[in-house]
Amino acid sequence: MEYETMIGLEIHAQLSTKSKIFCGCSTEFGDQPNTHGCPICLGMPGVLPVLNHKAVEYALKLALAVGSEIQPRSRFLRKNYFYPDLPKGYQISQYQSESEPPLATGGSIEIEVDSHTKRIRLRRIHMEEDAGKLVHEEEYVPEGQSLFDVNRCGVPLIEIVTEPDINSPEEAYQFLSKLKQILVYLGICEGNMEKGNIRIDTNISVRPKGAPQLGTRTEIKNMNSLHNLQRALETEIKRQVGLLERGGKVIQQTMTWDAKREIIAPMRSKEESHDYRYFPEPDLVPIEVDKQWLEKLKADMPELPTARRRRFVQQYNLPEYDAEVLTASRGLADYYEECVKSGASPKMASNWVMGEVNRVLNEKKITPQELSVTPESLAELLQLVSNGTLSTKIARDVFAEMVQTGRRAGKIVKEKGLVQLTDRGKLGEVIDEVLAENPDQREQYLAGKKQLLGFFVGQVMKKTQGKANPKLANQILQDRLRG
Amino acid sequence: MSFSYPEGQTSGATQLPAYELLAKISKGEITSTQVIETLLGQIEKNDQQINAYLLVLRSEALEKARQIDRKIARGQKVGKLAGIPVAVKDNICTKGVRTTCGSKILENFVPPYDATVIERLKAADAVLVGKTNMDEFAMGSSTETSYFGVTKNPHDPERVPGGSSGGSAAALAAGEALLALGSDTGGSIRQPASFCGVVGLKPTYGRVSRFGLVAYASSLDQIGPMARNVRDCALLLQVIAGHDPCDSTSADVPVPQYLSALRKGIKGLTIGLPREYFAEGLEQEVKSALLSAVERLQDQGAEVEEVTLPHTEYAIPTYYLLATAEASANLARYDGVRYGFRVKNPPNLDQMYRRTRSQGFGAEVKRRIMLGTYALSAGYYDAYYLKAQKVRTLIMEDFQQALQRADVLVTPTSPTAAFKIGEKIDDPLQMYLSDIYTISANLAGIPGISVPCGLSSHGLPIGIQILGRHFDEETILRVAYAVEQNVNWPSTEEKTKKEM
Numbered sequence: 001m002e003y004e005t006m007i008g009l010e011i012h013a014q015l016s017t018k019s020k021i022f023c024g025c026s027t028e029f030g031d032q033p034n035t036h037g038c039p040i041c042l043g044m045p046g047v048l049p050v051l052n053h054k055a056v057e058y059a060l061k062l063a064l065a066v067g068s069e070i071q072p073r074s075r076f077l078r079k080n081y082f083y084p085d086l087p088k089g090y091q092i093s094q095y096q097s098e099s100e101p102p103l104a105t106g107g108s109i110e111i112e113v114d115s116h117t118k119r120i121r122l123r124r125i126h127m128e129e130d131a132g133k134l135v136h137e138e139e140y141v142p143e144g145q146s147l148f149d150v151n152r153c154g155v156p157l158i159e160i161v162t163e164p165d166i167n168s169p170e171e172a173y174q175f176l177s178k179l180k181q182i183l184v185y186l187g188i189c190e191g192n193m194e195k196g197n198i199r200i201d202t203n204i205s206v207r208p209k210g211a212p213q214l215g216t217r218t219e220i221k222n223m224n225s226l227h228n229l230q231r232a233l234e235t236e237i238k239r240q241v242g243l244l245e246r247g248g249k250v251i252q253q254t255m256t257w258d259a260k261r262e263i264i265a266p267m268r269s270k271e272e273s274h275d276y277r278y279f280p281e282p283d284l285v286p287i288e289v290d291k292q293w294l295e296k297l298k299a300d301m302p303e304l305p306t307a308r309r310r311r312f313v314q315q316y317n318l319p320e321y322d323a324e325v326l327t328a329s330r331g332l333a334d335y336y337e338e339c340v341k342s343g344a345s346p347k348m349a350s351n352w353v354m355g356e357v358n359r360v361l362n363e364k365k366i367t368p369q370e371l372s373v374t375p376e377s378l379a380e381l382l383q384l385v386s387n388g389t390l391s392t393k394i395a396r397d398v399f400a401e402m403v404q405t406g407r408r409a410g411k412i413v414k415e416k417g418l419v420q421l422t423d424r425g426k427l428g429e430v431i432d433e434v435l436a437e438n439p440d441q442r443e444q445y446l447a448g449k450k451q452l453l454g455f456f457v458g459q460v461m462k463k464t465q466g467k468a469n470p471k472l473a474n475q476i477l478q479d480r481l482r483g
Numbered sequence: 484m485s486f487s488y489p490e491g492q493t494s495g496a497t498q499l500p501a502y503e504l505l506a507k508i509s510k511g512e513i514t515s516t517q518v519i520e521t522l523l524g525q526i527e528k529n530d531q532q533i534n535a536y537l538l539v540l541r542s543e544a545l546e547k548a549r550q551i552d553r554k555i556a557r558g559q560k561v562g563k564l565a566g567i568p569v570a571v572k573d574n575i576c577t578k579g580v581r582t583t584c585g586s587k588i589l590e591n592f593v594p595p596y597d598a599t600v601i602e603r604l605k606a607a608d609a610v611l612v613g614k615t616n617m618d619e620f621a622m623g624s625s626t627e628t629s630y631f632g633v634t635k636n637p638h639d640p641e642r643v644p645g646g647s648s649g650g651s652a653a654a655l656a657a658g659e660a661l662l663a664l665g666s667d668t669g670g671s672i673r674q675p676a677s678f679c680g681v682v683g684l685k686p687t688y689g690r691v692s693r694f695g696l697v698a699y700a701s702s703l704d705q706i707g708p709m710a711r712n713v714r715d716c717a718l719l720l721q722v723i724a725g726h727d728p729c730d731s732t733s734a735d736v737p738v739p740q741y742l743s744a745l746r747k748g749i750k751g752l753t754i755g756l757p758r759e760y761f762a763e764g765l766e767q768e769v770k771s772a773l774l775s776a777v778e779r780l781q782d783q784g785a786e787v788e789e790v791t792l793p794h795t796e797y798a799i800p801t802y803y804l805l806a807t808a809e810a811s812a813n814l815a816r817y818d819g820v821r822y823g824f825r826v827k828n829p830p831n832l833d834q835m836y837r838r839t840r841s842q843g844f845g846a847e848v849k850r851r852i853m854l855g856t857y858a859l860s861a862g863y864y865d866a867y868y869l870k871a872q873k874v875r876t877l878i879m880e881d882f883q884q885a886l887q888r889a890d891v892l893v894t895p896t897s898p899t900a901a902f903k904i905g906e907k908i909d910d911p912l913q914m915y916l917s918d919i920y921t922i923s924a925n926l927a928g929i930p931g932i933s934v935p936c937g938l939s940s941h942g943l944p945i946g947i948q949i950l951g952r953h954f955d956e957e958t959i960l961r962v963a964y965a966v967e968q969n970v971n972w973p974s975t976e977e978k979t980k981k982e983m
Contacts, residue, residue: 039596043816045589045697046576046598048730078812080859082836089815099869148820277859279868282701282809284731 001208003241006215007172007233008123008164008203011179012157013189014130014196015058021129021156022049022092028151029195033135037150043087048283051076055156056287058188059103059127060297062158065182065304068107068125073288075100076127076281081274084148085132093159094126095278102126103287109182110306111174120175121163127287130155152196164203164214169233173226176200181305185330193225200229205250206240215240216250220264223257232257235264308333316346325354332358335368338375344382352382356399372406373399381409394418394466421467424476427460430468431476434459445481453477501567501661501715502742508566511555515548515566518661519610522568526613526659534634535644535654537573538581539613544568547610554608562608563722569604570660572651573614574621575706576695577601580611584697585619585629585647588817588824588843598695599730600664600706600723607722615650615663619845620814621671621699623647624917627908628847635904636678638943642901645675645917651709652679662719663709668699669802670897670921672707673933677896677946680935682716682963683709685921687954688928689734691720692727698813700806701732703925713934713964717741720956736954744957745964750784752962755889759795760920766899772937772945773895779969780893780962790885790892794877798923799915801878803851804858804871805926811855817843850911875926882927886952891962894920896933896946920948930956934963936970 020027023040040047063070077100078090094102104125110117132153134146141147160179166172180198183189190197200223205215220236223229235257240250254267303311305327312323312333327333332353339349357378361368381398384390390398390413398412405412413419421427434456435442445452453474460473499507507513523541530536551566571577574584576594578601583589597605604611618628626634626649634649636642637657644653648665652675655663665672667685676683685707696706708719721742726735754777761770781787819825819839826842829835844852858867885892897917907914924931929950936947947966951959 039594042821044594044596044822045582045584045592045816046574046594046695047596048694048732050729050731080812080815082815082818084818084820084832087816087821088812089818090812275861277811277856277861277864279808279812279859279864282732283698 001245003206003237003244004209005167005204005206005237006164006217007166007168009160009162009166009172009175010201010203011160011176012130012199012201013160013183013191014198015055015156015158015188016190016197017052017054017058017156019052020154021052021055021127022154025154027155031151033133033147033149033151035151037153041087041154042150043089049092049281051284051287052156055127056103056289057297058156058186059125059158060289060294061186061188061301062160062183063104063107063125064294064298064301065186066107066109066122066125068104068122070104070289070294071101072290073286074103075286076284077278078281079128080277083131084146085134085153087132087150087153091129091131092281092284093128096124096126100278100280103289109175109178111171111178113171113174118165118171120165120171123161123163124159126159128157128159129153130157164205164217169230169237172202172233173230176226176229178305181328185302185305187302187330196224199224202229202233204233204236204240206237206244208244215244216252218250218252219254221254221256221267224259228257228259231262232264235262239264302330305330316340316350318346318350322347322350322354325358326350329368331368332361335371335375339379339382342376342379344379345386348382348386349379352378352399356396360403371403373402377402377408384409384413388422388469389413389420390418391420391466391468391470394420418467420469421464422469422472424472427468427472428476428480430460430463431456431473431480434463435480442481453481456481498658500712501564501710502718504661505564505567505718508551509555509561514552515555515610516545516552518566519544519548519568519612522612522659522661525657526654529637529657529659532635532640533637533653533657533659534632535615535650535657535659536570536613537583537585537616537631537650540580540611543580544610544612551608551610562606564604564607564609564662564718567609568612568661569609569719570612570615570651570654570663571601572617572648572663572665574617574666574697574699575600575664576697577611577614580614582614582697583631584621585617585631586844586848587630588839589697590630590824592823594695596695598706599692599727601695603723603725609662609722612660615648615654615660617650618647618671619848620697620810621647621666621668621704622810622847622851624670624674624914625902625904625907626650626653626675627904628845630845633904636901636943638680639901639941641903642943643678643904645678645897645901647671647675648683648709649675649678652676652681652683655679655681655709655711661711662715664706664719664723665709666696666699666704666706667921667925668703668705668806669925670918672709673921673931673946673948674897674918676709676933677935677944677948678901680944680946681709681711682713682932682934682967683707684716684720684932684956684960684963685924685930686720686724686956687734687930688925689732690736690930690954690956691723692725692730692733694727694729698809700809701813702809703802703806705925713932713960713967714742714745716932716963717745717960720960724956734954739957741957741960744961747961748783749780749962749965752785752890752958753888754780754785754787754962755790755885755892756787757790757792757795757885757892757894759792760894764898764916764919765895768937768939769895769897769899769945772939773893773947776936776947776966776970777893780965783965783969785962785965788889790889792878792881792885792923794874794881795923797874798878798926799919801871801874802918802922802926803854803915804867805875807851807855808858808868808871809855811852811859814844814848814852819843847911878923879927882923882929882950886929886950890951890958892950893962894948894950896920896948900939900941900943900945924950929953930959932956932959932963934966936966
């Protein structure tokens with residue numbers, strides 16, 4: 001029997017504000033444990049939270065980007081549970097009910113599936129604070145003990161919940177890539193899954209294709225990479241389908257993904273049976289979002305990937321593929337546009353940015369903005385190619401040197417005497433030499449072995465240390481050999 | 484009928500009102516050091532019996548007093564409360580000074596920060612003399628739930644001082660303090676003020692920063708001033724009131740000059756008497772003391788009208804659902820993980836939580852945590868918490884309407900004078916009823932003040948409560964001042980003047 005899969009995702013994304021959501025502590029990742037704490041994020045007696053408005057602004061940017069309905073007034077609630085990484089014994093969060101709307105509801109994100117566009121609807125975007133971290137496994141932790149690190153306590157999070165519109169692990173992957181791209185484009189999340197910037201939980205159910213009712217869903221927690229998400233979903237689909245095939249039933253439960261062993265296992269029932277006793281947080285006033293604020297945010301919104309991709313196709317006359325690659329990150333797209341603005345031809349710039357530039361970025365694991373070759377500098381190099389001063393081959397060498405030394409193309413070309421040989425007379429002399437030195441090949445060519453043209457061009461290049469203009473060399477060679 | 488402090492409990496400088504001492508200190512007629520020394524002498528003499536203080540900052544207070552004296556001697560500018568001693572309820576965080584909330588669970592807790600009100604007191608050059616006893620986590624009306632033992636009422640040591648700010652009230656009544664801070668969630672400033680014969684004001688919700696006040700019920704808690712007379716109470720309010728960016732619920736509303744307001748008199752003010760507050764449960768002598776005070780207000784030109792607050796009977800149940808719900812979350816942080824009491828060698832995390840909290844909290848606190856947890860539980864939320872919120876809105880509207888007609892409302896502060904220690908401690912419902920007239924002001928967020936207006940047949944003080952409009956502390960202070968100036972016994976000021 002054929003089955004269909006329904007997947008809903010619940011994503012927690014860390015907002016990249018400088019300070020925490022309810023106090024002034026730094027959100028810096030990777031520092032020594034317990035270096036970013038204060039009485040407020042430690043939940044000491046008598047302290048009060050004060051909302052970081054930058055965090056609200058960041059969340060609103062996402063809401064605007066995905067077309068969510070923004071609530072003019074929403075509240076924070078307390079989500080009550082005991083755990084040692086939760087200093088107050090409650091998490092300040094939001095909720096979704098008739099009386100307690102979250103910051104934003106609805107909206108959607110488009111993904112590409114089998115070369116058509118599919119819309120994944122969002123249920124809500126809400127704000128909350130992160131919990132701290134418990135450390136058990138490091139060697140400095142005594143046996144049977146846990147240590148508490150406050151650094152992450154109170155880092156601002158947004159929770160993004162989708163409708164169960166996702167029908168395959170591949171679509172889930174696409175959705176997350178797209179979401180991550182938007183988050184990074186908006187400059188509101190670093191999007192680094194290894195650092196825990198984005199964390200994913202998922203609901204999943206299967207049913208015989210066309211069945212009127214939804215299947216029983218399970219929840220999977222703890223997937224910290226796109227790869228793990230895909231693997232976990234694949235495994236769970238197989239498990240659920242297997243159960244149904246054998247006439248069994250799926251039980252509604254929470255599972256956890258063990259990335260090391262690549263298995264899925266139910267969580268202990270105790271860990272999932274919570275009554276969180278939500279109620280409005282009396283220490284904070286409601287979040288009020290007025291029109292003025294929204295208008296200001298809208299005016300400051302960066303162009304989003306999809307819009308930018310479409311514009312690149314139109315404005316620069318680029319193939320879809322180029323536009324897609326160039327707009328994959330805001331940094332790369334900015335780099336490309338700067339380069340074109342500085343005088344490079346759009347298609348040539350595209351080839352170079354997708355090729356040489358991207359290769360170096362990947363090798364060095366750096367961002368376009370960290371590259372020693374500025375977009376202006378690349379444009380200068382490309383102009384030398386367009387006007388025939390440099391061959392593409394030589395330009396590549398020059399680029400490599402620019403990457404290493406950070407010097408400008410013009411200087412390198414001048415110093416090394418790399419200017420392309422385009423003088424008909426001079427090039428003719430070299431060609432005559434080559435023909436004279438290789439009489440056998442010349443005979444063979446004239447006898448019809450036309451593919452030897454490449455050999456002659458190669459010889460010319462060798463003699464000129466690659467400086468000969470290949471087009472011109474070709475032309476003169478063909479002229480001479482006609483004779 | 485005459486009102487006096489118990490024999491031998493006040494002497495010398497500390498009998499003067501704070502505002503007079505303030506003038507004398509700044510003129511160099513008396514030093515802050517002398518005032519503090521006298522006060523410390525009073526504490527030493529009386530507090531063994533009264534148990535108003537959980538901690539006396541003897542050397543710190545003297546050091547601070549000397550500093551201020553030096554400043555004054557050099558002619559430097561000093562703050563609004565320069566050299567005046569202030570006692571602080573032990574649920575208000577004081578940097579480097581143990582803050583227990585009257586609980587075993589915070590027995591050794593030393594906050595690394597000052598509450599905003601403490602910062603303001605320090606900036607005003609006030610001298611912190613000590614931390615006062617209270618019902619554990621401010622949950623109680625008698626100071627009997629304190630882990631550190633009950634505080635005695637200076638008027639009759641067999642009786643309670645009221646609560647939860649019983650330590651602050653008793654310290655004032657026993658001459659062990661000139662000014663004190665309390666906190667009021669359902670009457671915790673006003674009811675002990677009434678029982679101890681002193682003045683206590685609960686400001687409008689949002690008037691005084693709650694930052695550093697250990698939370699009991701966040702939407703109801705307010706810190707407020709307590710003093711031996713209305714002027715001193717106004718003086719202290721002036722220093723602590725005002726917007727604080729560290730408390731999102733504090734209001735950015737201008738703070739008027741309270742002291743100058745007192746002189747305005749009450750001519751032309753309309754005083755509302757809520758009909759529901761004179762029903763059953765009100766002791767006859769409390770009622771007559773109150774009514775005679777009201778007559779004297781009329782004599783001074785106030786008009787009296789009966790008003791109605793129809794939802795009064797729901798105030799206590801509403802309060803005990805909302806306050807306990809908030810408390811159940813507010814007190815979740817006392818889990819033994821980061822600070823405070825933790826049981827030794829629990830076998831696992833669950834047992835660490837259970838045992839720490841079972842042993843760290845007293846019976847009343849546990850009762851309220853359980854009540855609040857229940858009220859918020861799935862399936863009960865709508866019937867209890869949500870419904871209570873709706874009733875709270877109705878109660879607020881009652882007051883809005885009543886205070887459209889009347890400038891202030893006048894009511895008893897508590898149905899009875901101070902009761903005996905042990906009399907109600909095993910009967911929570913009886914205990915809760917002693918706040919029946921004060922609780923509504925917290926639900927409505929309006930300001931209220933209790934000021935002495937007479938004595939019972941046992942010689943115990945009886946308080947009158949004056950409630951006002953949001954952020955209109957000015958008018959309730961005016962009326963309280965008028966009550967104070969016209970009581971049938973020599974007021975504290977007059978009495979001390981005679982004795983000097």
